[in-house]
Amino acid sequence: MPVSYAVIGASRGIGLEYVRQLAARADAVVFAVVRNKQRSTHLLATIANLNNVHVVEGDVVDYESMKRAAEEVASLNDGKLDYLIHNAAKTDHKTVFLGFYDYPSMDALDVDLMDAFKVNTLGVIHSVTPFVPLLRAGPTKKIVVIGTGGGDPKSVLAVGIKNMLAYCATKAAAVMVATKWALELKDEGFVVVTLTPGLVDTSGTTGDAAAQENMEKAADDFKSVGSRVVLETPESSVRQQLQVIDGLKLEDNGRFLAHNGPSFV
Numbered sequence: 001m002p003v004s005y006a007v008i009g010a011s012r013g014i015g016l017e018y019v020r021q022l023a024a025r026a027d028a029v030v031f032a033v034v035r036n037k038q039r040s041t042h043l044l045a046t047i048a049n050l051n052n053v054h055v056v057e058g059d060v061v062d063y064e065s066m067k068r069a070a071e072e073v074a075s076l077n078d079g080k081l082d083y084l085i086h087n088a089a090k091t092d093h094k095t096v097f098l099g100f101y102d103y104p105s106m107d108a109l110d111v112d113l114m115d116a117f118k119v120n121t122l123g124v125i126h127s128v129t130p131f132v133p134l135l136r137a138g139p140t141k142k143i144v145v146i147g148t149g150g151g152d153p154k155s156v157l158a159v160g161i162k163n164m165l166a167y168c169a170t171k172a173a174a175v176m177v178a179t180k181w182a183l184e185l186k187d188e189g190f191v192v193v194t195l196t197p198g199l200v201d202t203s204g205t206t207g208d209a210a211a212q213e214n215m216e217k218a219a220d221d222f223k224s225v226g227s228r229v230v231l232e233t234p235e236s237s238v239r240q241q242l243q244v245i246d247g248l249k250l251e252d253n254g255r256f257l258a259h260n261g262p263s264f265v
Protein backbone atom coordinates (compact mmCIF):
# COMPACT_ATOMS: atom_id res chain seq x y z
CA MET A 1 0.00 0.00 0.00
CA PRO A 2 1.49 3.40 -0.93
CA VAL A 3 2.07 6.04 1.74
CA SER A 4 -0.56 8.75 1.30
CA TYR A 5 -0.12 12.48 1.91
CA ALA A 6 -2.61 15.34 1.68
CA VAL A 7 -1.02 18.76 1.31
CA ILE A 8 -3.50 21.52 2.07
CA GLY A 9 -2.62 24.73 0.20
CA ALA A 10 -0.55 23.10 -2.52
CA SER A 11 -0.84 25.52 -5.45
CA ARG A 12 2.50 27.31 -4.97
CA GLY A 13 5.34 28.11 -2.56
CA ILE A 14 6.17 25.61 0.16
CA GLY A 15 3.03 23.53 -0.42
CA LEU A 16 3.90 23.07 -4.08
CA GLU A 17 7.44 22.01 -3.14
CA TYR A 18 6.00 19.45 -0.70
CA VAL A 19 3.99 17.97 -3.58
CA ARG A 20 7.06 17.91 -5.84
CA GLN A 21 9.34 16.20 -3.30
CA LEU A 22 6.73 13.77 -2.01
CA ALA A 23 5.65 12.77 -5.51
CA ALA A 24 9.27 11.83 -6.25
CA ARG A 25 9.03 9.08 -3.62
CA ALA A 26 8.36 5.77 -5.33
CA ASP A 27 5.84 4.61 -2.72
CA ALA A 28 3.86 7.88 -2.35
CA VAL A 29 0.43 9.01 -3.44
CA VAL A 30 -0.13 12.74 -2.98
CA PHE A 31 -3.39 14.66 -2.72
CA ALA A 32 -2.73 18.31 -3.55
CA VAL A 33 -5.58 20.36 -2.08
CA VAL A 34 -5.98 23.78 -3.72
CA ARG A 35 -8.60 26.52 -3.74
CA ASN A 36 -8.86 26.60 -7.51
CA LYS A 37 -7.46 23.89 -9.75
CA GLN A 38 -7.47 25.89 -12.99
CA ARG A 39 -5.64 28.81 -11.39
CA SER A 40 -3.01 26.53 -9.80
CA THR A 41 -0.80 26.87 -12.86
CA HIS A 42 2.52 26.21 -11.09
CA LEU A 43 1.13 23.00 -9.61
CA LEU A 44 -0.38 21.82 -12.90
CA ALA A 45 2.95 22.40 -14.68
CA THR A 46 4.87 20.57 -11.92
CA ILE A 47 2.68 17.46 -11.97
CA ALA A 48 2.07 17.31 -15.73
CA ASN A 49 3.97 14.03 -16.10
CA LEU A 50 3.21 12.52 -12.71
CA ASN A 51 0.59 9.87 -12.11
CA ASN A 52 0.76 9.71 -8.30
CA VAL A 53 -0.63 13.20 -7.64
CA HIS A 54 -4.35 13.97 -7.46
CA VAL A 55 -5.51 17.59 -7.40
CA VAL A 56 -8.51 18.13 -5.13
CA GLU A 57 -10.31 21.42 -4.59
CA GLY A 58 -10.84 22.81 -1.08
CA ASP A 59 -10.78 26.24 0.55
CA VAL A 60 -9.87 26.16 4.25
CA VAL A 61 -12.22 29.08 4.96
CA ASP A 62 -15.13 27.04 3.60
CA TYR A 63 -15.71 23.97 5.80
CA GLU A 64 -18.17 22.36 3.36
CA SER A 65 -15.54 22.46 0.61
CA MET A 66 -13.00 20.79 2.95
CA LYS A 67 -15.55 18.07 3.77
CA ARG A 68 -15.96 17.46 0.03
CA ALA A 69 -12.16 17.38 -0.36
CA ALA A 70 -11.84 14.73 2.37
CA GLU A 71 -14.66 12.69 0.77
CA GLU A 72 -12.85 12.82 -2.57
CA VAL A 73 -9.57 11.70 -0.99
CA ALA A 74 -11.41 8.91 0.84
CA SER A 75 -12.99 7.69 -2.40
CA LEU A 76 -9.61 7.68 -4.18
CA ASN A 77 -7.63 6.10 -1.33
CA ASP A 78 -9.76 3.39 0.24
CA GLY A 79 -11.03 5.68 3.02
CA LYS A 80 -7.53 6.23 4.42
CA LEU A 81 -4.79 8.82 4.73
CA ASP A 82 -1.34 8.58 6.34
CA TYR A 83 -0.15 12.20 6.60
CA LEU A 84 -2.05 15.51 6.60
CA ILE A 85 0.21 18.50 5.97
CA HIS A 86 -1.69 21.72 6.59
CA ASN A 87 0.25 24.45 4.80
CA ALA A 88 -2.36 27.02 3.68
CA ALA A 89 -1.99 30.56 5.06
CA LYS A 90 -2.88 34.16 4.27
CA THR A 91 0.45 35.55 3.09
CA ASP A 92 -0.67 38.43 0.86
CA HIS A 93 2.36 40.72 0.62
CA LYS A 94 0.12 43.81 0.43
CA THR A 95 -1.06 43.29 4.02
CA VAL A 96 1.06 40.66 5.73
CA PHE A 97 3.74 43.11 6.91
CA LEU A 98 1.32 45.64 8.48
CA GLY A 99 1.59 46.58 12.18
CA PHE A 100 -0.74 48.45 14.57
CA TYR A 101 -0.17 51.88 12.97
CA ASP A 102 0.02 50.83 9.32
CA TYR A 103 -3.73 50.45 8.70
CA PRO A 104 -5.78 53.41 7.43
CA SER A 105 -8.40 52.80 10.16
CA MET A 106 -9.33 50.46 13.00
CA ASP A 107 -12.05 49.05 10.74
CA ALA A 108 -9.40 48.10 8.19
CA LEU A 109 -7.30 46.46 10.95
CA ASP A 110 -10.37 44.54 12.16
CA VAL A 111 -11.15 43.24 8.69
CA ASP A 112 -7.59 42.12 8.01
CA LEU A 113 -7.24 40.40 11.39
CA MET A 114 -10.55 38.57 11.00
CA ASP A 115 -9.66 37.49 7.44
CA ALA A 116 -6.29 36.22 8.63
CA PHE A 117 -7.98 34.39 11.54
CA LYS A 118 -10.35 32.64 9.15
CA VAL A 119 -7.52 31.28 7.00
CA ASN A 120 -4.67 30.83 9.48
CA THR A 121 -6.52 29.66 12.61
CA LEU A 122 -10.04 28.46 11.79
CA GLY A 123 -8.59 27.04 8.58
CA VAL A 124 -6.60 24.49 10.59
CA ILE A 125 -9.79 23.27 12.28
CA HIS A 126 -11.70 23.18 8.97
CA SER A 127 -8.95 21.17 7.38
CA VAL A 128 -8.09 18.72 10.17
CA THR A 129 -11.69 17.88 11.20
CA PRO A 130 -12.89 16.15 8.00
CA PHE A 131 -9.60 14.29 7.52
CA VAL A 132 -9.45 12.77 11.03
CA PRO A 133 -11.63 9.75 10.08
CA LEU A 134 -9.31 9.01 7.13
CA LEU A 135 -6.21 9.35 9.32
CA ARG A 136 -7.82 7.14 11.98
CA ALA A 137 -8.37 4.44 9.34
CA GLY A 138 -4.69 4.46 8.33
CA PRO A 139 -1.68 3.14 10.27
CA THR A 140 0.37 6.36 10.41
CA LYS A 141 -1.84 9.07 11.96
CA LYS A 142 0.42 12.09 11.50
CA ILE A 143 -0.76 15.71 11.26
CA VAL A 144 1.70 18.51 10.52
CA VAL A 145 0.55 22.13 10.78
CA ILE A 146 3.03 24.47 9.12
CA GLY A 147 3.77 27.27 11.58
CA THR A 148 6.16 30.16 11.87
CA GLY A 149 8.61 31.61 14.38
CA GLY A 150 6.34 34.64 14.00
CA GLY A 151 3.75 32.66 15.97
CA ASP A 152 6.16 32.19 18.88
CA PRO A 153 6.31 35.16 21.32
CA LYS A 154 9.94 34.46 22.37
CA SER A 155 11.11 34.54 18.75
CA VAL A 156 9.06 37.66 17.98
CA LEU A 157 10.66 39.43 20.97
CA ALA A 158 14.16 38.21 20.10
CA VAL A 159 13.96 39.45 16.51
CA GLY A 160 11.87 42.53 17.34
CA ILE A 161 9.10 41.83 14.82
CA LYS A 162 6.73 44.74 15.56
CA ASN A 163 4.84 44.47 12.29
CA MET A 164 3.05 41.42 10.81
CA LEU A 165 0.32 41.86 13.42
CA ALA A 166 -2.50 39.83 11.86
CA TYR A 167 -0.21 37.09 10.55
CA CYS A 168 1.73 36.54 13.80
CA ALA A 169 -1.35 36.73 16.05
CA THR A 170 -3.36 34.26 13.99
CA LYS A 171 -0.44 31.86 13.45
CA ALA A 172 0.17 31.92 17.23
CA ALA A 173 -3.48 30.95 17.69
CA ALA A 174 -2.93 28.15 15.16
CA VAL A 175 -0.19 26.71 17.37
CA MET A 176 -2.77 26.45 20.15
CA VAL A 177 -5.23 24.78 17.77
CA ALA A 178 -2.58 22.19 16.86
CA THR A 179 -1.85 21.70 20.58
CA LYS A 180 -5.55 21.05 21.22
CA TRP A 181 -5.69 18.50 18.39
CA ALA A 182 -2.59 16.83 19.85
CA LEU A 183 -4.36 16.35 23.18
CA GLU A 184 -7.67 15.36 21.58
CA LEU A 185 -6.09 12.62 19.45
CA LYS A 186 -3.21 11.50 21.70
CA ASP A 187 -4.90 8.38 23.08
CA GLU A 188 -5.54 7.13 19.54
CA GLY A 189 -1.82 7.15 18.68
CA PHE A 190 -1.82 10.31 16.60
CA VAL A 191 1.17 12.63 16.37
CA VAL A 192 0.19 16.26 15.77
CA VAL A 193 2.93 18.89 15.50
CA THR A 194 3.49 22.45 14.38
CA LEU A 195 6.55 22.70 12.10
CA THR A 196 8.25 25.92 11.00
CA PRO A 197 9.87 26.01 7.57
CA GLY A 198 12.41 28.78 8.31
CA LEU A 199 12.55 31.87 6.13
CA VAL A 200 11.77 30.67 2.63
CA ASP A 201 11.91 32.64 -0.61
CA THR A 202 8.65 31.65 -2.31
CA SER A 203 8.68 34.69 -4.58
CA GLY A 204 9.17 32.47 -7.63
CA THR A 205 5.54 31.36 -7.45
CA THR A 206 3.71 34.20 -5.65
CA GLY A 207 3.15 36.35 -8.71
CA ASP A 208 3.82 39.41 -6.51
CA ALA A 209 6.69 41.68 -7.55
CA ALA A 210 7.24 42.94 -3.98
CA ALA A 211 7.63 39.45 -2.55
CA GLN A 212 11.33 38.88 -3.17
CA GLU A 213 12.31 42.33 -1.87
CA ASN A 214 10.20 41.76 1.26
CA MET A 215 11.79 38.37 1.89
CA GLU A 216 15.31 39.80 1.51
CA LYS A 217 14.47 42.62 3.92
CA ALA A 218 13.17 40.07 6.43
CA ALA A 219 16.44 38.13 6.08
CA ASP A 220 18.41 41.35 6.79
CA ASP A 221 16.27 41.99 9.89
CA PHE A 222 17.15 38.54 11.24
CA LYS A 223 20.83 39.07 10.45
CA SER A 224 20.89 42.46 12.20
CA VAL A 225 19.91 40.84 15.52
CA GLY A 226 22.49 38.06 15.18
CA SER A 227 19.94 35.41 14.27
CA ARG A 228 21.01 32.21 12.52
CA VAL A 229 17.97 32.43 10.22
CA VAL A 230 18.91 32.71 6.53
CA LEU A 231 16.76 32.95 3.43
CA GLU A 232 16.31 29.47 1.99
CA THR A 233 14.90 27.99 -1.17
CA PRO A 234 11.66 25.98 -1.00
CA GLU A 235 13.70 22.93 -2.07
CA SER A 236 16.12 23.21 0.88
CA SER A 237 13.44 24.01 3.45
CA VAL A 238 11.07 21.22 2.44
CA ARG A 239 13.92 18.69 2.24
CA GLN A 240 14.73 19.47 5.89
CA GLN A 241 11.05 19.57 6.90
CA LEU A 242 10.55 16.09 5.43
CA GLN A 243 13.49 14.77 7.47
CA VAL A 244 11.69 16.03 10.58
CA ILE A 245 8.36 14.54 9.44
CA ASP A 246 9.91 11.18 8.52
CA GLY A 247 11.43 10.99 12.01
CA LEU A 248 8.30 11.89 14.00
CA LYS A 249 7.71 9.73 17.06
CA LEU A 250 4.84 9.41 19.53
CA GLU A 251 6.72 11.56 22.06
CA ASP A 252 6.75 14.44 19.56
CA ASN A 253 2.98 14.78 19.84
CA GLY A 254 2.07 18.41 20.59
CA ARG A 255 5.55 19.81 19.90
CA PHE A 256 6.34 23.03 18.06
CA LEU A 257 9.30 22.01 15.88
CA ALA A 258 11.68 23.82 13.56
CA HIS A 259 12.84 22.44 10.20
CA ASN A 260 16.52 22.64 11.13
CA GLY A 261 16.90 22.24 14.86
CA PRO A 262 15.56 23.05 18.27
CA SER A 263 15.09 26.84 18.08
CA PHE A 264 13.58 29.17 15.49
CA VAL A 265 15.89 32.18 15.73
Ligand SMILES: NC(=O)c1ccc[n+]([C@@H]2O[C@H](COP(=O)([O-])OP(=O)(O)OC[C@H]3O[C@@H](n4cnc5c(N)ncnc54)[C@H](OP(=O)(O)O)[C@@H]3O)[C@@H](O)[C@H]2O)c1
Pocket residue numbers: 008009010011012013014015034035036058059060061086087088089090091092119146147148149171196197198199200201202205206
Ligand atom coordinates in the same frame (compact mmCIF):
# COMPACT_ATOMS: atom_id res chain seq x y z
N1 LIG B 1 7.82 31.58 3.26
C1 LIG B 1 8.25 31.75 4.51
O1 LIG B 1 9.32 32.35 4.75
C2 LIG B 1 7.49 31.20 5.66
C3 LIG B 1 8.04 31.38 6.94
C4 LIG B 1 7.37 30.86 8.03
C5 LIG B 1 6.20 30.14 7.84
N2 LIG B 1 5.68 29.98 6.59
C6 LIG B 1 4.44 29.22 6.47
O2 LIG B 1 4.57 28.30 5.40
C7 LIG B 1 3.30 28.07 4.79
C8 LIG B 1 3.38 28.30 3.30
O3 LIG B 1 3.82 29.63 3.09
P1 LIG B 1 4.39 30.08 1.67
O4 LIG B 1 5.49 31.04 1.96
O5 LIG B 1 4.63 28.91 0.81
O6 LIG B 1 3.15 30.94 1.14
P2 LIG B 1 2.58 31.17 -0.36
O7 LIG B 1 3.64 30.92 -1.36
O8 LIG B 1 1.92 32.50 -0.32
O9 LIG B 1 1.48 30.03 -0.48
C9 LIG B 1 0.34 30.06 0.34
C10 LIG B 1 -0.51 28.87 -0.05
O10 LIG B 1 -1.68 28.87 0.78
C11 LIG B 1 -2.80 28.73 -0.08
N3 LIG B 1 -4.00 29.30 0.51
C12 LIG B 1 -4.20 30.57 0.90
N4 LIG B 1 -5.45 30.72 1.36
C13 LIG B 1 -6.05 29.50 1.25
C14 LIG B 1 -7.32 29.01 1.54
N5 LIG B 1 -8.28 29.80 2.04
N6 LIG B 1 -7.61 27.70 1.31
C15 LIG B 1 -6.65 26.88 0.80
N7 LIG B 1 -5.41 27.29 0.48
C16 LIG B 1 -5.12 28.59 0.70
C17 LIG B 1 -2.41 29.45 -1.34
O11 LIG B 1 -3.28 29.08 -2.40
P3 LIG B 1 -3.78 30.10 -3.57
O12 LIG B 1 -2.79 29.95 -4.68
O13 LIG B 1 -5.15 29.62 -3.89
O14 LIG B 1 -3.77 31.48 -2.97
C18 LIG B 1 -0.98 28.94 -1.49
O15 LIG B 1 -0.96 27.66 -2.05
C19 LIG B 1 2.32 29.00 5.51
O16 LIG B 1 1.66 28.28 6.52
C20 LIG B 1 3.22 30.06 6.13
O17 LIG B 1 2.64 30.64 7.27
C21 LIG B 1 6.29 30.50 5.49
